[in-house]
Amino acid sequence: MSDTVIQVKNLSKKYIIGHQQQEHYTALRDVIAHGTKNLIKSFKNQNSNVNNYQEDFWALQDVSFEIKQGDRVGIIGRNGAGKSTLLKILSRITEPTKGRINIKGRVASLLEVGTGFHPELTGRENIFLNGAILGMSKVEIQRKFDEIVAFAEVEKFLDTPVKRYSSGMYVRLAFAVAAHLEPEILVVDEVLAVGDAQFQKKCLGKMEDVAENQGRTVLFVSHNMNALSTLCQSAILIEKGQIKYQGNVFDAIEKYLVSYSVDDSKEISQYRLNKNLKDIYFKSVEMISGNTQVLFKETIGFEISILAEKKIENISIGGTIFNSMGNPIGAFVSNVVAVEPKKITTIKLEIAKLNLSPGMYYMGFSIGEGNFMNTSRIDYDIIIGYPRFEILPFNEQENIGVWNPAWGNIVLNECLVETLAFIQ
Structure with a gap:
């Protein structure tokens, strides 16, 4: 079978x-x-x-895929790519125009805050109502009732109409019902973003338990790449209603982030966080080599041009390296320099023997007055997302540099190993 x-x-x-x-x-x-x-x-x-x-x-066009029992699959893509439409079709909320879907098992969906809840009913009544909608018997709901209430942390408000719940309480109760009433397939959209960090962590743990220990299938849509990489084993990348990639979750995330952020235009304004510029700002940031591909442990450098509106004696440039999932993994800073008004000042920054594992990375830079480590430092201009570069292995034929993403991005220096004699 x-x-x-x-x-x-x-x-x-x-x-x-x-x-x-x-x-x-x-x-x-x-x-x-x-x-x-x-x-x-x-x-x-x-x-x-x-x-x-x-x-x-066409929100979706000729989409085909298969998901096995117990798989934890992330579905990623830009807003409007067709993710929610796909989940609504899988949940039988809407009908497809063309194509065929075969689903084996009961599906529990959490696509919007308070899905299946009646605002005038209490939390207690909505647990039974939502459970019935999901196809559960009264005996099944009663058996899981205490677990649901404890997980949702709404004991105090259990007999309060849910219309008086906050959006976070709505989500907690809705997720608790969907996750505890033993569906074969659990479908979760971006709604967990409404909850606080502690509850999100609890939900991810519950979904992992549902998949690993109970052999159930989880479909998870989120723009939180950390949550996706933690929960999911594989992912489906959707662009403009079509599947662009299906496979390893880390590869899917990297392809998504690269396609989302890479732009051949070198207009620095599109990466600027501060739109109300004054005093001093970036004019250009370029890689010295002119090549966005760098060999593992090769020196990497940046040429940065800044323009000041007034004379400032103690300017420094701070740089941050981000991995493909948007996590900062390292930082550096230039020496303090003086800048003259109405003149372009060019600064070169280099990092020798960059110990980063092969993969895609992008930069963030800031112009600040004073020492980079000073908590009172003032940042005049900040750009994030440019330039981007790729670290390549030494020798592709020898397969050097094929890292497991779980090992991290930083390759540490060689350690000294001493073998001690064994005592009989």
Whole structure:
């Protein structure tokens, strides 16, 4: 018997988008006249607005994949890529336009805050209501009731109508019901972002337990790459309604982040955090080699040009290296320099023998007054996400530098190993 629990073949979903062309300025007399014309046209069975037109929008196009029992699969992509549409189809909330889906087992979905809850009912009543919607018997719900309440941490408000719950309480109770009522497939959208950090950690642990120890399947949509890499073994990357990659979660995250951030344009303004610039700011940041691919343990350098509006005696440049998941993994700083007004100052920064494992990285830079380590330092300009570079292994034929992502990004110096004699 096959252990495939979700099989999707050539799935497509089309929506009809209505557009209405409007004038930039409309007076009251125009509204009255336009309404009168439309009323006359309706009596004549004519189109009520010739300026209206419709457009076909394919949220998903020819999507195919299979998921095995017990898999923890992340679904990632930009906003509007089609992730939520896919989950709604899998949860039978909406019907596909084309294609076929085979699902083996009961599906519990948590796609929006308070999905399946009635605002006028209490937390206690909604546990039974939501459980019934998920196909559970009253006996099953009663058996799991205490675990659900304890996990959601809403004992004090159990007999309060959920319309008075905060969004975080909504999520806690909704997730607790979905996770504890033993569905074969648990589908979770971005809603966990509403909860606090402690509850998110608890939810991730519960989903991991549901998959590993109970053999259930989890589909998890999130923009939190750390959460995805912690929970999921594999991932599906969706772009513009189509699957661009399916496989290892770390490879999927890297492809997503690279496709999301890489831009051939070298306009530094698109990476700038502070839009209200004054006094001093970055003009350009370039890699000295001009090449965005760097060999493992090779020296890496940056040429940074800054422009000041006034004379400042003690300027320094701080740099931060981020890995492909957006985590800062190292920092460095330039010497303190003086800058002259209305003149471009160029500073070169180099890191010798960069001990980073092969993979994609990107930079962040800041211009500040005073020492980089000083807590009172003032940052005038900050850019994050540029330039990006890739660390390559020494020799691809020897497969040097193929790291397991769990080992981390920093390759430490060689350690001294001393073998001691064994005493019989």
